[in-house]
Amino acid sequence: MERWQALTDIPVYPHLVGLAQHPFDLTSPGALSPARMHQYCSSAAGIDLLYAAQRLNDEVLAGLQELADQCGLVEQFQQMRRGAIMNRIHGFASEERQVLHTACRDLFVENPAEPLASGQAKREITKLRAFLEDLENDILTNVNGRPFDTMIHVGIGGSDLGPRSVYEALRAYKQPKRQVFFVSNVDPDDAASVLRQVNLATTLVNVVSKSGSTLETLTNESLIRRAYEAQGLDPAQHCIAVTGEGSPMDSPARYLRSFYMFDYIGGRYSSTSMVGAVMLGFSLGIEPVLEFLEGASLMDRAAEEPKIQQNIPLLQALLGVWNHTFLGHSTVAVLPYSQALHRFSAHLQQCDMESNGKSVSRYGESVALKTGPILWGEPGTNGQHAFYQLLHQGTEIVPVEFIGFRRSQYGEDLEIEGSTSQQKLVANLLAQSLAMAMGKEDENPNRRFPGNRPNLILLADRLTPKIMGALLALYEAKVVFQGFCWNINSFDQEGVQLGKVLAGRVLDLMGGRREEDGADLSPEMSLIKRAKMGRE
Numbered sequence: 001m002e003r004w005q006a007l008t009d010i011p012v013y014p015h016l017v018g019l020a021q022h023p024f025d026l027t028s029p030g031a032l033s034p035a036r037m038h039q040y041c042s043s044a045a046g047i048d049l050l051y052a053a054q055r056l057n058d059e060v061l062a063g064l065q066e067l068a069d070q071c072g073l074v075e076q077f078q079q080m081r082r083g084a085i086m087n088r089i090h091g092f093a094s095e096e097r098q099v100l101h102t103a104c105r106d107l108f109v110e111n112p113a114e115p116l117a118s119g120q121a122k123r124e125i126t127k128l129r130a131f132l133e134d135l136e137n138d139i140l141t142n143v144n145g146r147p148f149d150t151m152i153h154v155g156i157g158g159s160d161l162g163p164r165s166v167y168e169a170l171r172a173y174k175q176p177k178r179q180v181f182f183v184s185n186v187d188p189d190d191a192a193s194v195l196r197q198v199n200l201a202t203t204l205v206n207v208v209s210k211s212g213s214t215l216e217t218l219t220n221e222s223l224i225r226r227a228y229e230a231q232g233l234d235p236a237q238h239c240i241a242v243t244g245e246g247s248p249m250d251s252p253a254r255y256l257r258s259f260y261m262f263d264y265i266g267g268r269y270s271s272t273s274m275v276g277a278v279m280l281g282f283s284l285g286i287e288p289v290l291e292f293l294e295g296a297s298l299m300d301r302a303a304e305e306p307k308i309q310q311n312i313p314l315l316q317a318l319l320g321v322w323n324h325t326f327l328g329h330s331t332v333a334v335l336p337y338s339q340a341l342h343r344f345s346a347h348l349q350q351c352d353m354e355s356n357g358k359s360v361s362r363y364g365e366s367v368a369l370k371t372g373p374i375l376w377g378e379p380g381t382n383g384q385h386a387f388y389q390l391l392h393q394g395t396e397i398v399p400v401e402f403i404g405f406r407r408s409q410y411g412e413d414l415e416i417e418g419s420t421s422q423q424k425l426v427a428n429l430l431a432q433s434l435a436m437a438m439g440k441e442d443e444n445p446n447r448r449f450p451g452n453r454p455n456l457i458l459l460a461d462r463l464t465p466k467i468m469g470a471l472l473a474l475y476e477a478k479v480v481f482q483g484f485c486w487n488i489n490s491f492d493q494e495g496v497q498l499g500k501v502l503a504g505r506v507l508d509l510m511g512g513r514r515e516e517d518g519a520d521l522s523p524e525m526s527l528i529k530r531a532k533m534g535r536e
């Protein structure tokens with residue numbers, strides 16, 4: 001079996017370390033020449049990646065291409081798409097699973113990369129289509145024959161963040177007669193505030209949990225079921241489910257309709273499975289959902305191009321590795337100049353940090369280099385009036401990934417003082433990119449901008465379902481490529497277990513359900529007492 005190497009053992013690694021001693025100076029006169037702007041631009045699936053404002057030149061790019069080749073990044077991506085067991089730590093107990101979120105959208109070619117999984121995805125799409133038709137044709141109604149006009153999507157983590165961010169991104173295309181709410185937090189106020197806004201009689205509750213055993217989701221499901229009962233309604237006539245085959249929630253009698261997602265789809269990579277598609281289908285209709293999936297599948301295919309300049313997920317991943325591993329920048333900000341993407345950075349935070357926030361390699365060895373960066377972000381231009389001060393003049397250099405669109409979604413815009421709002425928005429994005437890169441000299445040190453703050457721009461025509469699919473898949477592939485590069489398993493999440501176990505223990509101690517010697521003197525009990533949450 002092939003053994004993937006640590007990044008430090010890759011032949012081109014020392015060469016790149018050397019080049020990183022003198023990165024390209026974006027502040028030098030003429031640095032951002034028209035030729036550079038023209039040359040450092042790549043495209044795929046309707047998205048352009050402009051990366052002239054990165055601290056690199058052709059030599060670095062050639063080195064990054066060698067890095068991709070020597071690490072076998074595209075080869076590993078191809079193996080993943082074709083069903084290899086990539087979710088594993090060799091030599092230790094681990095999930096040992098295929099990683100096939102890409103199969104959920106590999107529905108538009110005659111020969112999908114992994115036919116079995118794409119076949120399963122197709123069957124679920126057929127079920128979804130039938131479900132939506134039944135709603136449309138009033139075959140599936142409430143007990144009084146009234147159409148369902150509202151959905152509460154109940155789920156957390158991967159069963160919430162991705163779907164919610166895509167819903168928000170595509171809200172402009174939603175059917176006017178339908179509305180969707182989300183409940184994720186076990187904070188009772190989350191469910192309470194949603195329950196106050198909906199008419200339960202015409203609401204479907206979409207309970208989404210791959211494992212079918214997540215505390216927050218099951219608690220919220222019970223809470224909402226009780227709300228139905230309190231109104232004399234039968235929850236079984238309102239609840240549908242998306243879950244893993246064979247999970248405790250795989251219980252058709254409890255639900256009006258059930259959809260499956262599969263073992264080989266990680267939660268944070270599941271937006272294009274039924275985890276996202278059922279809610280999106282309810283909101284948008286089936287055709288936009290298919291466009292969304294098609295956009296994602298186009299990007300997946302682009303991610304198999306061996307040349308980095310023709311493969312924007314790979315290129316973006318390598319630019320990130322250059323900034324993080326070689327130039328030493330610890331965080332990355334994703335700043336969409338689009339209000340519709342206001343939850344996208346939150347989703348990417350999970351996708352990236354849960355995937356690549358690891359300290360051991362795929363062979364269980366401690367890693368020698370830093371792995372995943374801290375990812376964060378908020379929409380521009382709002383951010384400009386908030387934290388951009390640090391981005392321009394702070395001591396921490398934060399590489400930025402801007403996202404923008406040439407046209408707005410609604411197309412409702414006016415020219416005010418010589419420009420439309422969309423022009424103002426995009427002008428701000430372009431200006432920020434230049435300001436961060438070039439900086440500005442000033443006699444007054446407090447007004448000096450050091451520049452050389454690397455950034456890139458992802459630009460598309462308009463945020464449509466298809467472009468949203470492509471953008472989502474672009475980031476998923478970027479995360480996966482970076483994980484391959486750092487030789488870590490980007491598909492498990494052992495780091496979330498300890499807190500969950502301790503929460504169970506704390507809850508038992510709080511409720512007096514745990515009797516054990518010394519429990520009274522345990523740190524858990526001391527903290528419970530300090531928090532004044534114990535039983536008197």
Ligand code: G6Q
Pocket residue numbers: 156157158159208209210211212213214217266267268269354493
């Ligand atoms: C994602 C993680 C995690 C998961 C949630 C919800 O990759 O595994 O965020 O999605 O814990 O899990 P369930 O869907 O099983 O309820």
